[in-house]
């Protein structure tokens with residue numbers, strides 16, 4: 160969603176801002192802008208709807224140069240996609256501000272500021288913050304104090320960066336509910352909502368905490384807590400690699416990330432393999448005590464991460480023998496739930512920023528559910544920081560909006576959790592542990608083998624491309640993989656796709672099946688295979704065209720209307736992970752054939768930081 164970058168230096172920062180905004184593009188946006196204070200101490204601003212490149216071109220044409228500035232990519236919430244709604248917002252030509260998040264009391268603030276003579280040029284909630292800060296400056300406060308006063312009047316979530324021509328030698332930042340970090344350079348410093356925006360300049364970062372404000376000058380950074388007291392915050396060195404932000408030889412980030420999965424899976428299991436077994440210490444300090452004191456599991460997540468949770472339910476119940484419920488975070492956070500202190504609350508989030516998941520976690524904690532674990536791909540992001548325990552997946556930065564390597568590594572982490580809980584609860588024999596460990600060791604190779612079937616899937620994609628609807632079927636632990644396949648196809652090809660447990664077809668969805676309906680079936684050789692085969696017959700009898708992902712020996716007869724691709728290896732209990740690869744590849748190749756924007760599908764954002 161929205162992205163922020165800011166810089167103060169002894170050089171022209173416009174290229175730094177543009178590069179930062181380019182790096183933030185993956186989060187999803189529909190307009191971009193920068194504002195600077197130039198050598199004549201004037202606020203200059205360039206904004207455009209559409210791509211960062213257009214805005215950067217306009218900035219170049221206008222000859223924008225400055226040694227202090229802020230930039231923003233906007234994903235529209237309050238007000239349409241127009242230049243006047245794009246950030247930065249300016250107050251009285253004196254102050255410029257960018258904002259991520261949502262201000263809930265913006266109408267009340269707008270009325271108050273209008274009465275004071277402020278004229279609004281946009282429909283955004285953000286513009287009220289710019290005028291509010293300006294109104295405090297008018298009362299004689301310096302920029303830092305004006306921001307500190309203004310943010311206390313805001314309800315909602317925000318990360319902001321502000322510059323003022325009255326004080327051209329400092330940037331002010333503030334956060335509440337949305338991530339914001341400070342990048343530390345040599346006689347230059349930066350602000351960003353995401354470390355990728357400033358990696359070209361520095362790896363040394365300070366993550367602001369809830370309620371913090373910061374004064375950023377060329378010489379240094381001073382952070383203030385929510386009581387406006389100076390506070391020391393730890394300096395981290397980011398290990399996000401620049402290469403994970405580059406396409407390399409690939410056409411799209413999604414393609415690159417699909418192909419990175421053998422490495423991502425290997426990195427994520429490294430700790431388990433090095434440990435030569437499952438152990439609570441893999442989940443952080445205190446995990447042994449937490450796991451010993453729980454007797455059920457609740458998983459909260461959204462989208463693809465929710466489907467990872469649905470898959471984990473099968474493993475946690477069958478391997479660890481613990482009851483596991485999985486719930487969509489945005490639903491959980493708004494219902495009355497029965498709190499259970501003996502429940503382990505597991506949140507799953509690639510970004511660690513998803514607002515609904517974060518709020519669900521806060522809600523669970525407010526009910527006294529203290530045993531919390533986060534499975535996350537972004538170190539130091541908000542959700543793991545709010546959790547007692549954490550398991551970081553090591554997928555590396557995921558740029559494509561459609562989640563791929565994050566999903567398979569989440570599954571690896573959740574399988575590890577199931578085995579670890581089983582061990583702590585005395586439900587895992589040494590032989591079983593060795594067997595599961597061996598399955599994990601084999602996994603990167605099996606994922607690589609699954610990637611090798613890409614040419615066959617690309618050929619299927621040609622048949623799919625003209626369709627407008629598709630059904631995905633799976634059974635048992637492969638049903639969530641069917642859901643994930645349908646979501647991937649919807650997200651990037653815009654083909655309407657639904658997934659069902661195959662046994663559920665005859666209870667309604669079978670009515671949709673005719674010759675024009677492609678039906679994807681995930682049919683590994685497990686104990687439900689014969690049931691799936693019967694379900695396939697039900698579809699064939701109605702003329703549906705079948706695309707079956709099977710195992711080596713699933714024994715399917717191919718025909719003009721039954722196409723079969725066989726996984727090159729058996730993977731037993733980890734089969735859902737391997738069967739994810741073909742559905743990802745199918746979505747990718749169908750999207751290519753339809754010519755849609757693979758990495759930046761319409762209307763979607765990578766990190767969903769609003770409701």
Ligand code: AGP
Pocket residue numbers: 461462463464507508509510511512513516560561562563650764765766767
């Ligand atoms: C997946 O392809 C999606 N873009 C989306 O469903 C995503 O998984 C969801 O928004 C949750 O994100 P998170 O894992 O970062 O919390």
